[in-house]
Amino acid sequence: MADKDNGSKKVSRRKFLVKGGLGTIGVVAIGAYIFRNPIRRELLSFANSLEAPYVDNTDKPMVWFEVTTNNEILLHSPKMEMGQGTFTGIAQMAADELSVSMSQINVVHAASSTGNVDSFATGGSTSISGLWQPLRELAAMLRVMLIKEAARKMNVDSNQLTVEDGVISGNGKTLTYAQAAEGVENWEVPDVPDLKDIKEYKYIGRPVPRVDLDAKVYGDPIFGMDADMPGMLYGAVVRPSKIGSTFVSADISAAENMPGVVKIIVEDDFVGVVANSMIEAEHAKDAINVTWESFENLDTAAITKMMTVGNGNATTIQKNGAAFDEGDDFETLEFRSPIGAHAQIEPNGVVASVESDSATIKISTQVVSITRKEVAKRLGLDTEKVNIVPTYLGGGFGRRLHTPHAVQAAVMSKAVGKPVKYFFSRKEEFQHDMFRPPTHHIIKGKLNSEGLLDTLEHEFVSGDVATDSALIPNALTNFLGADVGAIRGGFIQYTAIPNFKTVYWHVELPFATSWWRSLGLLANTFAMESFIDEMALKANKNAVDFRLHQIGDEPIDKRLKNVIKAAAEKANYTEEVINGRAMGFAASIDANTPCAQVAEVSIVDNEIKVHKVTVAMDPGLAVNPDQIRAQCEGCVIMGMSAVLYEQMFVEDGELTPTIYGPYQMALMKNAPKEIDVVLLQGKDTPGAVGEPPLGPIGAAIANAVRRLTGQRLTELPLQLS
């Protein structure tokens, strides 16, 4: 479904409004889009394959471009830059349609005062694919408008004019975009022009360097943690360490008179302190004695028991052919994945300045619109009066889809009448994360006489991902009866199997679980692709051939087959163990992007060592092949970190560990020395990139270990017995 009209709705000419001739700003171009709800019968595929079109917020004008007097273009991005390279990709798209050079484009995060607010989020691997059509159309419209003004000023027919690097020439005359825009008050708004032929593009499709490279190499203050405001004070919020704690009372007497303390704020839902310095705020926070009411002391075993197939409510999300007959001769394997932390290096932080009738919030957020609405609601302000000024994100990974700290900082700022900066300690980050939920999977399969699968059934249980999230209306989750995040990657991709079924069980945990990069994909693919590998072994078939024989014939199936073949070929996939190294194979489809991986693994001192990973992926048209490679490399390493090392525990009602190290993650020494990426283009528009490569890595490693040791590892993190 996702190949069709992916954001291809034409820009409405009526909504392309222009202001001009202001100060250093030559022209402000404005456009708007309306999100079309996916129709109901497509809702199920929504979770697994939607490449969402860009979703705007309002009918009101949205600032996209400014032409500056030094002939540069300022591009206000409604999508946040969190490392995924979106700023670079959209700069390429705008530069090509505007006929300017990359160095003439400056991308900034759109403050919500521009009106250019994304009502969804930066997430789901949708930024480039969603903006592909609308952004190029807007850029092309601006180019045509500037050429028309130049034609008037130069007294030359616009058909005789050409543009290069933002300079319009014809008939022996030249004019820069800035000169063309200067003083224009009434712009002629054209119909959406035809976009350039893809072969004409100078930047799209090429590995241009990241636009934020210098800022990130020279240590510029670009992150939320680096933001400040004049006269700013520091805040801190008291947080419980036990799961399920509710606030009873606070004794603030000791903290109130501590040095540097400006005010202690006791609200119904939090206790905060504002002080002159961060250190003083932290000291005072430690001196506040809060009484919490907590649950009984939970532990990991209790959580694991809760998180078992058969508990909660079941929803069949996929079914083909006959139901599984009990008593048939089938293979069964069970898999588990643990609670995972986001562990992004930049803690959540915010600077808020609240005045009598307005608020300004500087923050690393993936949800500008939600952050804005929540702050406005708490302060009793109109949404329009709250300006969210987004910063670069020191990692997103889904962690910044929840920003209650923005509300807390705003409340503290209002209480003291000054800007307040506040951020999480690392312990708070680990204990108050919105975790990747633990999962449990039971997979059953039966081979036919030809050694191919006759029947395949996957039942799995997960904590919430999308359920009760501010991002997805509950109506959608309820309609589906399944959590659209948890089931990501849960659909069986071997649709040539005559009988298959996928059942999702929903269990609510006593602590918050949520979006973690790729959502259910990591755990679901680990389980299913491990099981498929085991069945290939049982059938005595090559793991690659076994997969290829059971994939259907739809366009997405062909693309899946192509990445499987490409990965196997590039890696010289073999089932033999050579010099103590074995290969493991796995493949997945996420958000309409198929990806296959081969992991080359050995055992060193009874530990799993990943030497090389080959990735073949088909993200459609590659706007920036280098950044797609970077995302593949990053996903491989973040994924292997999650599947080999990472695990949160619950001890005496507390989530633990609370620091890097004890929360073990992949380091330089663990990362593969070779990551070989092959990109295929099975469709002519850009698709999802930032999450799909997280799918196969877990099973690829586990399948290599199976071939090396005979051990079928079924629990994450993978540990040899």
Place this chain on the structure above:
Amino acid sequence: MKISLTVNGELKTVEIADENTPLLWVIRDTLDLKGTKFGCGKAACGACTLHVDGEAVRSCSYPVKFAEGKKVTTIEGLGDRENPHPVQQAWIEEIVPQCGYCQPGFMMATAALLNKVPKPTDEDIDKNIINVCRCGTYYRMRKAIHKAANLQLEKENNQSKEL
């Protein structure tokens, strides 16, 4: 109390209430050099790595009193756009950063390593570069570290020729 230290070549005297304040916060909040990052506050991630007298130090757990009279170098003083340090040059050529938050710490750790081990092996890198990167840029970082070593050696050779 007053503490004097040289930061990126400039002598600074700061008034500080608590001499045990981590150097990180003096650098970030008092001197407004935001390139050195806060990650964990427990010297566990390395985002706050800077140099004190040429040694890599995790400044979130380094009381400012120990920096008295010493030379501190931060990412802002390592190199700049006109004169990039070989490590920064290599980071640019390999397009290493993703989110970028941990990168100053890694670059400072790498620069300190190259001063001691001008041509590090993979094993040297594994043993010495132990910061945490969540985006998973280790693969490009390793390439960049080897490249930086070569760039630095070239630079030194050129300088010695000029002499």
